[in-house]
Amino acid sequence: MTDNDTTARDDESPSRDVTRVPIVGDLEPKPDPVFDNFEKAVDAINRIDGDRPVDFVAGIGDVAHEGKRVQYEAATEILQGLEAPFYPILGNEELEESTDRFFEYAESWNDDPSAIPDISYVKTVNDVLFVFATATENGKDFDEQELEWIETQLKNHEELPAVLFVHAAPQNVFPEGRTMLVDNFDRILSIPNVSAVFSGHSHMSVHETTTYARDDWGNHHVHIPGIERTKVGDEHVPRFRLATIGSDGRVTVETYNVDEDRFEDEHEVSFDISSAPAQTHVE
Template sequence: MTVHDSDTQGDQSSPGQDSDVLRVPIVGDLEPKPDPVFDNFESAIDAINRLAEDRSFDFVAGIGDVAHKGTRVQYEAATEILQDLEAPFYPILGNEELEESTDRFFEYAKTWNDDPSAIPDISYVKTANDVLFVFATASKNGKDFDEEELDWIESKLEAHEDLPAVLFVHAAPQNVFPEGRTMQTANFDRILSMPNVSAVFSGHSHMSVHETTTYARDEWENHHVHIPGIERTKVGDDHVPRFRIATIASDGRTTVETYNVDEDQFEDEHEVTFQLKRVAVESNGD
């Protein structure tokens, strides 16, 4: 299995993978508030490393908000933990990182992988096993995309029109989850309506998987999955640190599991399965 950045030369290989299965833990909203005590995140990384002994992971995706207010003390504490992560880590930026400069983000992000260029920009794409992964940072408060950013996402989807696409964004699109906060980008539908978009993973709202809607399907048959916050639940009564693991088979069948960090176990009742789209590209007759 090869994961690579489709906009640069060269591949980033992940050893020991099943050639027909992708496994991707997804974490989000890591930032402890106000003190830089990342106990939940450290436990989550320990769990991911331990689980990888039986089920190798291709990479870990982050949907934003690593460091509260982008402070150095938060980045330093998070980086110390991330350097123990055994799989590559590919995050986007959330509203917390964007309270400071992107230069500060990259100062630390270049140390999170063996290859300092593994995170090439605030938004980027990678492909693996014939799936396109779009890591899309919204520069306006980490939540809202401007027209130039929408054009960029659209161009990447069009350039890989033969591949089903999975999007990582910080805030969920409008009209997906009835609870929590969403992006205010009014025309994100232009992205969701593109034929190869299949799934969108988002966070930001810190919603409880027990008390709120955290999986939905939109009118274009895209699958939306909320990533619970590693730190504090904002929507719901009780906080439990959780992350998700997406397993994508070669036929596009996708299983998303939920891992309870406190109890150190999967929660079968929060597992969802769906099918990535089979993309049909018209032939020009040649």
């Protein structure tokens, strides 16, 4: 884990009053390494980037099924065509193999091989702290050292609103999906500058399940649907989210339907991560 933070696309993008982050998750096809949906998602993100420049693409884990080389190789070929930086965490699939194998491939996912410095790291963009937090206990739960690291990052940047990327959702957030197995993450959610948490793992359908919620501390939780496979819901539709954060703290999360090549207005979510009382529009 590393606590050095950097800005995303700092030397490429002009200063602007919004931060845009496409968020993808659960990419791994099973069992064959055929990433057709992910390839279409990357093409869509590149087109969006050309029209509405994005700062980076976040990944909430599970790029390669069971951490297999054949999966990494196929995913890497596609990721090398992504025009924006790609900042992922590890999910349970990557952790079925060694982290060394993850970094063997991750070093080629960005122009800068050190862009993904560790399994957990932070980046700051436009006065927002982004915390990329890998949970090594079954890919879902955080041990004491990992929790202390997150607490330190939040304390070191206590003046900034924090957006967290984790693989599995905390307990008591999404009733239909699979979550963290223990409740120790509550101590992170209670820290004042935590504002939003993006998670995946459950592969939930946005049509049939709860994929946006607020917790007891007022934090906003958004589920990232799986690019490959829907496990909770009857029909799989590959989707990713696009988060746009304004300088005023207003956040809009759009949902992109990869099959239909369009944003789905009915699944848009908006909320506020400024110091002002949160206001929400729920899908």
